[in-house]
Amino acid sequence: MLFPEGKQDRHNKFAAYTEEFGKSYESTEHATRRVHFHKNLRLIQGVNRQGLSYHLDVNHMADWSDEERDALRGRVSTRPRVVTSVHTPLLARDQLPATVDWRTKGAVTPAKDQGTCGSCWAFGTTGAIEGAVYVLTGKLIPLSEQVLMDCSWPQNNNACDGGEDFQAYQWVLSHGGGMPSEKSYPYLNQDGFCTYNSSQDVAFIKEYVSMYSYEALNDALATHGPVAVSIDATPHSFYFYAGGLYNNAECKGGVSDLDHSVLAVGYVTVEGQKYTILKNSWSSHWGDNGFALVAQANNICGVGTMPTYPVASLTRTN
DSSP: OOSGGGHHHHHHHHHHHHHHTTOOOOHHHHHHHHHHHHHHHHHHHHHHTTOOSEEEOOOTTTTSOHHHHHTTOOBOOOSOOOOSOBOOOOSOGGGSOSOEETTTTTOOOOOOBOTTSSOHHHHHHHHHHHHHHHHHHSOOOOBOHHHHHHHOGGGTOOGGGOBOHHHHHHHHHHTTSEEEBTTTSOOOSSOOOOOOOGGGEEEEEEEEEEOOSHHHHHHHHHHTOOEEEEEOOOSHHHHTEEEEEEOOTTSOOSGGGOOEEEEEEEEEEETTEEEEEEEOSBOTTSTBTTEEEEETGGGGGGTTTSOEEEEEESSOOO
């Protein structure tokens, strides 16, 4: 496709892509998007030729620039993490089940889409609260990311310009632990004004819990429910992950590497190695219908570095 005789093939592939994903551009933008698409397609094909344990494919971001994709990584650390409670494992390591998947138990909503806004931190938070509320009540209620974006500025979150899960929990707890539904306070894909009213609340939490190891994470997944996790999402291969066991050593795990928030909904064991099941907020076009399997060995992408989960309540705490 790099040679002149491939011109028609390049045209056809881009035309098929724009049709599949419903893309349309201004005339001045078309050529730029086509360049981005073919650059990313070469990356995808190059990785797939290596025969790795995971594979890539084009998705809705294949015609985006690097800067546009970078804007999705909205986990921004603005102050030291405030720890109120730390998870104590309840099961011995040999007591852990080989597989935990909260999707099969009804505790996980379908993949959501944060659009072009750096609001991943809000999606990780709502996913964890949705799961905790389901485990307590048996009701799965999609909750509002927008209310966290609009209203948690005093806790140092910055809406589309990033934030953190623990600061989102702090805002929720600051008014009695209540959260409105996504339906009553819908997502805008942009910053908005805080119009929260406690009468909108349909779910409640009473505290949040922190972890610092896979031992604690896996135990929490087995005994508590879905867990919000912060990860490194800088490798280009991560943007186009489409399935398989993601084990890319370029995906770092240090505290300073964490720049994106997702939801851990379980883990699987393959040939003696555990892989965390992650729910992303880049729509169902990304990954395996919005989900991924990421290796726990070597702390790939930092999944085990700073997980958190909320504890649900049946009523307001104050």
